[in-house]
Amino acid sequence: MRIVFKTSYLQDIRPWKDGYQLSLYLILLACALAAPLLLDDFYLGELTNVLIWAIAGMGLMVLTGHTGQASLGHAAFLAIGCYANIILLEQGLPFLLAFPLAGLITGVLGVIIAIPALRMHGIYLAIATLALSVLMDDIIVLSEPLTGGVAGKFAPPVRVFGIEIDRWGTPRAFYWLVLAVVVIVTLGYINLLRAPLGRSFIAVRDSEVSAQAMGVHIARTKVMSFFLSCAVTGLAGALMGLFAGAFNNETFSVVISILLLMMIVIGGLGSIHGAFFGAIVIGFLPQFLSISKEWVGALIGGNTVAIPGLETGVFGLILIFFVLFEPMGIYGRWLKIRTWFELFPFYRRDMFKRQKSYLKTERLR
Amino acid sequence: MSLLTLDNVTLRFGGLTAVDALSFSVEPGEVFAIVGPNGAGKSTVFNLISRFYDPASGSIRLENDDLLAHESSDIANLGIARTFQNIELFEHATVLQNLLVGRHRHRRSTMLSELFFLPSVRRAEIENREKVEEIIDFLDLQPHRDKMIAGLPYGVRKVVEVARALATGPRLLLLDEPASGLSVEETSDMRWWIEDIRRQMGITVLMVEHDMGLVSGVSDRVLAMADGARLALGTPEEVQSHPAVIEAYLGRAS
Numbered sequence: 001m002r003i004v005f006k007t008s009y010l011q012d013i014r015p016w017k018d019g020y021q022l023s024l025y026l027i028l029l030a031c032a033l034a035a036p037l038l039l040d041d042f043y044l045g046e047l048t049n050v051l052i053w054a055i056a057g058m059g060l061m062v063l064t065g066h067t068g069q070a071s072l073g074h075a076a077f078l079a080i081g082c083y084a085n086i087i088l089l090e091q092g093l094p095f096l097l098a099f100p101l102a103g104l105i106t107g108v109l110g111v112i113i114a115i116p117a118l119r120m121h122g123i124y125l126a127i128a129t130l131a132l133s134v135l136m137d138d139i140i141v142l143s144e145p146l147t148g149g150v151a152g153k154f155a156p157p158v159r160v161f162g163i164e165i166d167r168w169g170t171p172r173a174f175y176w177l178v179l180a181v182v183v184i185v186t187l188g189y190i191n192l193l194r195a196p197l198g199r200s201f202i203a204v205r206d207s208e209v210s211a212q213a214m215g216v217h218i219a220r221t222k223v224m225s226f227f228l229s230c231a232v233t234g235l236a237g238a239l240m241g242l243f244a245g246a247f248n249n250e251t252f253s254v255v256i257s258i259l260l261l262m263m264i265v266i267g268g269l270g271s272i273h274g275a276f277f278g279a280i281v282i283g284f285l286p287q288f289l290s291i292s293k294e295w296v297g298a299l300i301g302g303n304t305v306a307i308p309g310l311e312t313g314v315f316g317l318i319l320i321f322f323v324l325f326e327p328m329g330i331y332g333r334w335l336k337i338r339t340w341f342e343l344f345p346f347y348r349r350d351m352f353k354r355q356k357s358y359l360k361t362e363r364l365r
Numbered sequence: 366m367s368l369l370t371l372d373n374v375t376l377r378f379g380g381l382t383a384v385d386a387l388s389f390s391v392e393p394g395e396v397f398a399i400v401g402p403n404g405a406g407k408s409t410v411f412n413l414i415s416r417f418y419d420p421a422s423g424s425i426r427l428e429n430d431d432l433l434a435h436e437s438s439d440i441a442n443l444g445i446a447r448t449f450q451n452i453e454l455f456e457h458a459t460v461l462q463n464l465l466v467g468r469h470r471h472r473r474s475t476m477l478s479e480l481f482f483l484p485s486v487r488r489a490e491i492e493n494r495e496k497v498e499e500i501i502d503f504l505d506l507q508p509h510r511d512k513m514i515a516g517l518p519y520g521v522r523k524v525v526e527v528a529r530a531l532a533t534g535p536r537l538l539l540l541d542e543p544a545s546g547l548s549v550e551e552t553s554d555m556r557w558w559i560e561d562i563r564r565q566m567g568i569t570v571l572m573v574e575h576d577m578g579l580v581s582g583v584s585d586r587v588l589a590m591a592d593g594a595r596l597a598l599g600t601p602e603e604v605q606s607h608p609a610v611i612e613a614y615l616g617r618a619s
Contacts (some may be wrong), residue, residue: 011495013487117384188480195479196465197470199458203466206455213415213449214533215441215470224476270457345371 036172048175050283052239057275059233065269067225068205073129075137079252081106081234082241095158106234107227114226133257141251152248268329277330291308368393374423383409385593396570398580401590407573441470446535448526454514455529467532468493522549
């Protein structure tokens with residue numbers, strides 16, 4: 001186990017533990033930057049998809065993983081971000097202006113929706129946001145002049161600093177654009193978590209009563225969390241629109257909302273890593289399944305058979321498996337494996353077992 | 366002038382009068398204890414001061430400031446910090462993060478400056494850590510600094526709660542049963558800490574406690590309550606020998 005002696009407060013405030021950890025992340029970033037040179041267009045596209053999902057996952061992670069507010073409505077915010085971005089682009093705004101504006105619009109709409117939802121907890125909030133997700137479909141169809149209704153819209157190629165970026169024409173440039181957004185959002189998220197606002201999110205998640213007694217304004221904090229969460233989700237939605245090329249009212253269905261929530265649960269609630277791990281599972285699983293289906297088909301000598309609902313079934317099984325055996329998600333499992341190696345041979349089975357929480361002060365409202 | 370004054374405060378839950386025309390005042394620099402049988406309304410008094418409940422009548426003042434005009438999230442800002450009877454820590458955060466939440470009322474930065482972690486945010490964070498580190502040192506929490514609350518034993522959690530309340534930099538500290546569930550040794554530690562909090566830090570302490578050894582050891586004045594009303598008020602000896610108090614605890618000799 002590496003023991004780090006801290007000799008200054010700055011050393012404790014900075015996001016990395018020591019030079020070793022920093023260099024690992026820098027190597028990871030270098031690999032991500034070099035990926036277009038190593039991968040063919042198909043896999044690069046898949047990787048881009050995973051990164052976009054990771055942004056959406058970070059958006060939901062702020063709200064659900066760190067503030068403890070379950071949302072089954074985040075597909076609606078993906079949709080708002082996507083449509084806002086395209087509509088602003090169609091009005092002739094440059095991408096570098098339309099894209100952040102789309103995030104801002106989504107964030108503000110998120111706050112407007114959040115205000116009535118502030119008094120709701122747990123399952124009730126989940127149901128209310130689920131309703132939002134269901135409504136979004138109809139809202140898009142009804143506001144046809146703006147959204148194109150059932151026919152949908154097509155994403156135009158965008159220009160950044162004079163370079164034309166298009167998902168199909170220039171997949172490498174599109175990948176780098178997405179990667180840049182990922183890096184910016186991740187850095188912002190890291191900063192948030194080491195600043196007072198991020199800590200007040202965690203405080204609201206773990207105990208509203210004592211957060212209040214420490215001077216945290218619960219409603220205001222939740223509104224901030226909704227704003228940041230929805231804004232980042234809106235950015236992911238805008239990128240999803242550009243990535244898909246064409247979309248309509250059915251693109252951002254309730255299923256996407258559920259998938260997004262599943263993703264962060266599988267990845268590990270309450271950690272930035274969790275959003276990325278979850279995105280890798282959600283992004284690569286369909287490809288993995290279709291490849292292994294072909295492989296099995298070749299093995300038994302028959303044609304590949306279509307099994308309806310296979311993907312959903314496997315997703316469901318994975319989720320059940322995680323909830324039962326690893327509630328901390330992939331990130332939690334990763335922490336355990338790492339600790340096992342670091343402490344070898346002194347790792348104890350119950351090292352990560354948590355004591356049952358003690359009786360909570362009865363809820364006051 | 367008294368630091369905290371409750372004047373004729375009444376609180377009803379439906380038909381039950383939880384606090385019945387209660388009046389008392391806490392002087393600056395003293396340790397004031399509230400004792401009484403279970404259900405006497407002691408914790409309810411704390412929840413009234415924390416503004417979790419609105420009293421039906423009466424007034425609560427901090428010096429000249431009317432507490433009833435403030436929201437519960439403002440109370441920490443006025444310099445009142447508290448602990449909870451059934452520990453209410455932020456379970457999935459480290460001890461250090463818990464104490465840093467205690468510094469929340471000193472937050473001056475905006476969301477945008479925190480997202481970029483501007484130098485001003487960095488400076489404020491260093492200042493927060495300096496203050497928190499003093500408290501960690503004071504309460505001997507160094508071995509637990511970076512541990513998750515969820516893995517800590519009960520006795521340490523109790524101390525972390527006191528530490529988090531102190532981190533807010535209060536004038537008045539409300540301790541809700543600081544010694545409940547502690548061993549004899551931990552209770553005597555708590556006793557020295559309460560005395561040091563008053564003497565070294567100059568913080569006024571208002572506490573609810575069942576352990577009469579601790580109460581008579583540290584407190585200057587004791588208020589005995591039963592059924593939401595005041596039974597007796599005075600020095601620990603006076604209250605302990607007061608006939609009404611003995612009756613409330615032991616019943617009437619027939």
